[in-house]
Amino acid sequence: MKLIKKTNKYYLIFLVILFPIMVVVDYYVIQLAVNYEVEDILLHEQERIQYNLAQNRTLPHSNYLMETEPLNVNDHLNEVFRDTLIYEDYAKKNVPYRLYSFTVSKGQQPLKITLKHVLLEINELIRWLFIATSLIMLLLGIGLYFMNRRIYQWAWNPFFENLSKLKDYGVTQEKPIHLKSSKIREFEELNEVVTTLMDQVRKDFQNLKEFNENISHEIQTPLTIIRNKVVLLLESKNLDEKELGLMQTIHQETNKLSKIGKALTLISRIENQEFKRLDNVDVRTMIKNILSNMEEIILFKKLRIDTEMDTALIECDYLLADILFTNLVKNAVQHNTKGGFVNIQLDEEKLVISNNGEVPEVDMEKLFHRFQKGNPAKDSLGLGLAISQKICEIYGFRLVYENNDQVHLFSVFFEG
Amino acid sequence: MKILVIEDNVELLRDIQIFLEEEGNICEIAPYFKSAYDKIGFFPYDILIVDITLSDGNGLDIIKEVKKENIDAGIIITSAKDGLEDKIYGLEIGADDYLTKPFYLTELNARIKALYRRKAYQGNREIFFNEIKIKPDSHEVFVQDQLLDLTKKEFDIIHFFMVNKHRLLTKEAIVEHLWGDHIEMVDSYKFIYTHLTNLRKKIAKVGGNNYLQSIYSVGYKFTDRE
Numbered sequence: 072m073k074l075i076k077k078t079n080k081y082y083l084i085f086l087v088i089l090f091p092i093m094v095v096v097d098y099y100v101i102q103l104a105v106n107y108e109v110e111d112i113l114l115h116e117q118e119r120i121q122y123n124l125a126q127n128r129t130l131p132h133s134n135y136l137m138e139t140e141p142l143n144v145n146d147h148l149n150e151v152f153r154d155t156l157i158y159e160d161y162a163k164k165n166v167p168y169r170l171y172s173f174t175v176s177k178g179q180q181p182l183k184i185t186l187k188h189v190l191l192e193i194n195e196l197i198r199w200l201f202i203a204t205s206l207i208m209l210l211l212g213i214g215l216y217f218m219n220r221r222i223y224q225w226a227w228n229p230f231f232e233n234l235s236k237l238k239d240y241g242v243t244q245e246k247p248i249h250l251k252s253s254k255i256r257e258f259e260e261l262n263e264v265v266t267t268l269m270d271q272v273r274k275d276f277q278n279l280k281e282f283n284e285n286i287s288h289e290i291q292t293p294l295t296i297i298r299n300k301v302v303l304l305l306e307s308k309n310l311d312e313k314e315l316g317l318m319q320t321i322h323q324e325t326n327k328l329s330k331i332g333k334a335l336t337l338i339s340r341i342e343n344q345e346f347k348r349l350d351n352v353d354v355r356t357m358i359k360n361i362l363s364n365m366e367e368i369i370l371f372k373k374l375r376i377d378t379e380m381d382t383a384l385i386e387c388d389y390l391l392a393d394i395l396f397t398n399l400v401k402n403a404v405q406h407n408t409k410g411g412f413v414n415i416q417l418d419e420e421k422l423v424i425s426n427n428g429e430v431p432e433v434d435m436e437k438l439f440h441r442f443q444k445g446n447p448a449k450d451s452l453g454l455g456l457a458i459s460q461k462i463c464e465i466y467g468f469r470l471v472y473e474n475n476d477q478v479h480l481f482s483v484f485f486e487g
Numbered sequence: 488m489k490i491l492v493i494e495d496n497v498e499l500l501r502d503i504q505i506f507l508e509e510e511g512n513i514c515e516i517a518p519y520f521k522s523a524y525d526k527i528g529f530f531p532y533d534i535l536i537v538d539i540t541l542s543d544g545n546g547l548d549i550i551k552e553v554k555k556e557n558i559d560a561g562i563i564i565t566s567a568k569d570g571l572e573d574k575i576y577g578l579e580i581g582a583d584d585y586l587t588k589p590f591y592l593t594e595l596n597a598r599i600k601a602l603y604r605r606k607a608y609q610g611n612r613e614i615f616f617n618e619i620k621i622k623p624d625s626h627e628v629f630v631q632d633q634l635l636d637l638t639k640k641e642f643d644i645i646h647f648f649m650v651n652k653h654r655l656l657t658k659e660a661i662v663e664h665l666w667g668d669h670i671e672m673v674d675s676y677k678f679i680y681t682h683l684t685n686l687r688k689k690i691a692k693v694g695g696n697n698y699l700q701s702i703y704s705v706g707y708k709f710t711d712r713e
Contacts, residue, residue, distance in 0.1 A: 288540060288567035292496045295589035299502050302591065305705055306655040315703050322705065326659055329589050333569060340570075364666065367640045371678045390571040405674065 113171040137187040229253035287336040334454040346388040380417035488533040493523040520544030554581040591660040630695035648709035657706035
């Protein structure tokens with residue numbers, strides 16, 4: 072749920088809870104205030120009556136007077152307020168009154184005087200309160216909604232901008248990330264933390280990348296030297312059988328080392344998404360080129376090549392496409408039996424390469440793992456399929472292997 | 488021809504120098520960017536072999552300088568990086584060839600000779616070895632003036648041998664030369680063996696000598712020496 076919806080929801084819940092509380096509290100407060108005011112008026116009237124009685128000895132006219140009642144001398148009366156309902160003819164209903172009784176002396180005669188004052192009708196009171204509160208709530212709700220939206224736009228704006236920046240940012244980028252600064256301290260702190268973190272990750276990545284590149288670079292030069300020295304030694308002619316064997320092994324392993332270095336560098340470069348070009352690759356032409364490059368070997372192995380290829384364009388780095396298809400075709404040619412066949416079918420959706428050959432002795436699951444060899448052929452490193460798999464991964468292609476009855480089938484589905 | 492080799496690994500530099508001098512070239516060396524920079528300013532060279540990563544600079548800057556000063560020298564880049572971008576960029580700024588480490592000296596030699604032929608003779612130079620003559624441009628091989636009927640790869644093989652006379656060419660070097668180092672298969676070694684046998688037969692058929700010597704089981708030499 073979006074933040075703004077979430078906060079709006081909580082505001083709404085808050086208002087719904089607040090509404091009855093406000094009505095109840097207002098009701099009591101207003102009632103209290105009205106009662107207090109009415110009592111004040113009645114006490115005033117009492118004073119006026121008492122004053123008039125003392126001055127003129129007459130009971131003055133009073134709008135609030137309800138009744139007077141003579142009392143016995145000994146009777147004592149507490150001055151008391153109370154509420155009552157009095158039926159009013161004009162309204163044809165009971166009307167609430169506040170009554171106040173007290174005693175005065177007219178001459179020697181004690182009098183009980185009861186004053187009355189009309190009160191607010193409860194129903195009316197509640198109704199108005201309801202309307203007024205609703206109105207306040209409505210205004211509050213609208214206010215909160217707009218305020219929330221404004222805050223959301225203003226205060227959270229840098230946050231969202233930075234979020235989209237972070238979404239687009241990859242550690243492969245060489246420039247450090249620049250986040251939009253905010254006046255809000257929490258966001259500023261977040262920015263600092265994120266920037267530091269990203270910087271660290273980026274630096275680590277760059278270091279790792281540099282390390283990989285250096286390794287690859289640094290080992291290739293010594294390997295060049297070793298290999299050429301071995302050739303020089305072999306040229307010198309005076310080697311016996313045993314020494315020759317040693318030299319050959321050194322030569323072979325040097326080659327292997329160099330190839331492993333290159334292949335691993337390639338895999339890590341693919342993983343680091345350093346191949347960013349999107350070329351329109353014509354798969355058919357590419358495969359034709361690959362086949363013509365291997366023509367002699369194919370002839371040599373007396374392989375039958377059947378192709379059934381429609382035009383297929385895919386979007387990916389040209390070099391990687393070349394590596395991928397070369398690997399697959401090479402695989403089909405290499406792991407074939409003499410006089411076998413290679414069948415290549417291509418359409419817009421998929422490329423299927425099938426060939427016959429021995430069933431590999433490797434676990435199907437592990438076929439695409441690094442250093443897995445189908446047969447321990449001398450110069451196969453077992454990295455070809457791992458590289459192919461990686462290339463497929465980054466472009467969302469699906470590489471599938473099946474085999475039945477000595478027929479191997481590799482399929483690349485271009486749309487996942 | 489006169490060659491300047493720019494390479495920061497002194498051991499490799501010496502190997503290249505010895506090899507190229509044995510091939511009859513004048514070979515000078517520069518282990519640093521600065522020494523290379525000074526040398527190309529003072530002396531004319533036919534070919535520059537440039538390593539990109541030098542301890543005190545970038546080899547690509549030397550190439551830029553050569554092009555800026557209009558120095559007429561063929562340039563071969565040697566680099567440990569085999570990324571396509573590096574290759575394209577190197578060729579774009581004016582290098583003629585790009586060789587990825589580790590390379591065989593025989594391969595470097597073949598590239599140098601091919602480049603020199605293109606530059607100095609516009610390709611119209613025939614290569615001779617006793618009774619054998621190669622016209623690299625038209626991909627023709629003559630033995631005692633008789634044209635041999637060769638496949639493309641057979642031509643490539645004999646051409647490679649002819650520019651590396653008396654040298655041991657390992658099977659790996661031949662495979663790399665023929666296909667580059669990405670297509671390497673067990674079959675390619677058998678393939679080479681078969682084609683060398685064919686080549687021998689074809690040369691013998693028109694009365695040519697067998698100059699192909701198998702050296703142990705690691706490779707071959709094309710030589711008339713014992």
